[in-house]
Amino acid sequence: MRIFKSGAIRAITAAVSVGLIATGCASERGQDGDKADGKDTFVFAGAGDPGSLDPALASDGETFRVTRQAFEALLEHESGGSELVGGLAETWSSNPEGTVWTFNLRKGVKFHDGEAFDAAAVCANYDHWFNWKGTYQLDAVSYYWRKVMGGFAQNEDPKASPANYKSCTAKDESTAVIEVNEPSANLPGGFSLQALAIHSPKAIKEYEKQEATAKGDAITYPKYSQEAGTVAGTGPYRITKWNKGNKEVTLERFEDYWGEKAKVKNLVFRTINTEDGRRQALQAGDIDGYDLVAPADVKTLEGEGFEVPTRDVFNLFYVGMTQTANPALTKPEVRQAIAHAIDREGIVKTQLPEGGKVATQFMPDTVAGFSDAVKTYPFDTAKAKALLKKAGEERLSIEFCYPTEVTRPYMPAPQDMFERMKADLEKAGVTVTPKAMKWAPDYLDATESGSCALHMLGWTGDFNDGYNFIGTWFAKKDKQWGFDEKAVFDAVNAASKVADPSNRVEAYKKANETIMEYLPGLPISSSPPAIAFGKNVNPPNVSPLTQENFAEVSFK
Numbered sequence: 001m002r003i004f005k006s007g008a009i010r011a012i013t014a015a016v017s018v019g020l021i022a023t024g025c026a027s028e029r030g031q032d033g034d035k036a037d038g039k040d041t042f043v044f045a046g047a048g049d050p051g052s053l054d055p056a057l058a059s060d061g062e063t064f065r066v067t068r069q070a071f072e073a074l075l076e077h078e079s080g081g082s083e084l085v086g087g088l089a090e091t092w093s094s095n096p097e098g099t100v101w102t103f104n105l106r107k108g109v110k111f112h113d114g115e116a117f118d119a120a121a122v123c124a125n126y127d128h129w130f131n132w133k134g135t136y137q138l139d140a141v142s143y144y145w146r147k148v149m150g151g152f153a154q155n156e157d158p159k160a161s162p163a164n165y166k167s168c169t170a171k172d173e174s175t176a177v178i179e180v181n182e183p184s185a186n187l188p189g190g191f192s193l194q195a196l197a198i199h200s201p202k203a204i205k206e207y208e209k210q211e212a213t214a215k216g217d218a219i220t221y222p223k224y225s226q227e228a229g230t231v232a233g234t235g236p237y238r239i240t241k242w243n244k245g246n247k248e249v250t251l252e253r254f255e256d257y258w259g260e261k262a263k264v265k266n267l268v269f270r271t272i273n274t275e276d277g278r279r280q281a282l283q284a285g286d287i288d289g290y291d292l293v294a295p296a297d298v299k300t301l302e303g304e305g306f307e308v309p310t311r312d313v314f315n316l317f318y319v320g321m322t323q324t325a326n327p328a329l330t331k332p333e334v335r336q337a338i339a340h341a342i343d344r345e346g347i348v349k350t351q352l353p354e355g356g357k358v359a360t361q362f363m364p365d366t367v368a369g370f371s372d373a374v375k376t377y378p379f380d381t382a383k384a385k386a387l388l389k390k391a392g393e394e395r396l397s398i399e400f401c402y403p404t405e406v407t408r409p410y411m412p413a414p415q416d417m418f419e420r421m422k423a424d425l426e427k428a429g430v431t432v433t434p435k436a437m438k439w440a441p442d443y444l445d446a447t448e449s450g451s452c453a454l455h456m457l458g459w460t461g462d463f464n465d466g467y468n469f470i471g472t473w474f475a476k477k478d479k480q481w482g483f484d485e486k487a488v489f490d491a492v493n494a495a496s497k498v499a500d501p502s503n504r505v506e507a508y509k510k511a512n513e514t515i516m517e518y519l520p521g522l523p524i525s526s527s528p529p530a531i532a533f534g535k536n537v538n539p540p541n542v543s544p545l546t547q548e549n550f551a552e553v554s555f556k
Contacts, residue, residue, distance in 0.1 A: 043289075044270070044287065046271055048062040048407075049062065053224075053249075054199075054207070054224070056129060057141055061460060062271075067233075070112070070254075072197055075087045075192040082544055090106050098183035098499060105118065105119060108258055111203075111233065115201065117234055120170045120201070128208070129196075132152055141219060144196065148186045149164050149165040165178075198233065217445040226244075234258070236254055237253060237254055237550070249269045264553055273406065288536075295352060306532055307535075307537060310529070310530045310542075312528060313365075317527065319342070319521055322451075322455070322482040328391070330483075331393065332519065335522075339377035340379065340387065341381060342421050342425070353412075353527065353530055361516050362512070367464060369495075369504075369509055371513055379424075396431065397431040398432060400434055401447065404436050404437065405439050410525070418456060421456075422434065466508035467492070470512065481521065488520070494507060495510070529546070537553065
């Protein structure tokens, strides 16, 4: 998911918070008998606020963690893994060209508002997104639709990509057929995205009565997406309350769920934006679990009897270089100098949990398409100085942006990681001007608009295909990077259109080699993020995609 964006790698630009329910802390909650000890509410702490209760308007992991419990897509990933399995579609298939996708849907599924799920509901969703207008067409709002399906029925931006989505047809009640104009590496994985999860058609009619608005880079999201009551999915939980002032979202078990019912009646997501704060809340019994455990806290918590599973590596942390923000970055020698100046091994050893890896390219080695033949840039301060001299930039001065009030799976301690890189660059003779900004919306808006010469971001994959990483950044000109290099764009897009999976993997390898030869930014590391649970909790299967299903949680 996109989290710079988790992927990712940027969050949606609404800096909204979530609210505290009256039930109180974990040790005081619930008396209705789901367990003998009376615990019927599971409280989980995330590192940031969700941006929307409509996942179609989001691109960040904190939003999707909440909405995933209430909304389901046509396809899902296996519990605890990255293999595609049936979601609301039991089975699926495509024509040989990959342009016609047929979904055989589950029967007997209901939405939270009582409406029946069927093929017409699927098409109502896809046609709703396809016909978005105005502010909804902005990349900050409809990021995933644009990435997967291109543009809209009527593109209002003449520079926007043409729509790849062609149509959706309800062949019968339990068969939906989605057609696209051209084959894409984003499919079928895109059908599993939380941003393309299915909503009740009745709810969609209410959504369409409300507008999103924009003033500059600031987005005002529609009212329905900012308060519980209208949104309706098919998931094991339904969203019942969003109290922004107290930073909590509350969900209740959906008793008419088509599959196995959630084991705990109430689910609460609370925002605690510091690592220490989350750890202390778990130790005090105020919460039952939390994400993004600080590497130094893993052994401490395990020693105290807490469950601290570690996810497999499926993310990337990088330093972005925006060429339009500082002309010096247009010089290859300057970008190479920055790459050689940063001690990535030191960052991995001191800032990441056990199992962290130095990145050599813009995808982890767990993704098909990873190449062993990319050009590398080992830590070498003397070489960095020589390259700056060659470029005539011995007195290079550059702004380096970093985020505050956030922890990401790939970036457990942003300020500490920034300080290490700042010191490395200064040893090479670079004058660094720090610029700290609140994660959402300030930092995300600045990086998205290309305002930061250097910046720190990352991505957690949505599904296992190389295009989900390199296509996110390098399929076309992007303000975040500020370069226009046809060889890079062509290599990435050519790979995405290769139909044969094995040939596509080879094409991704070549694309990675082209990208790292050009060096638009510096991939730093990949990290296996840890997640913690209370001593009395049976955790869910942890997901390398950070797609945990909290309906699996129970109390001991």
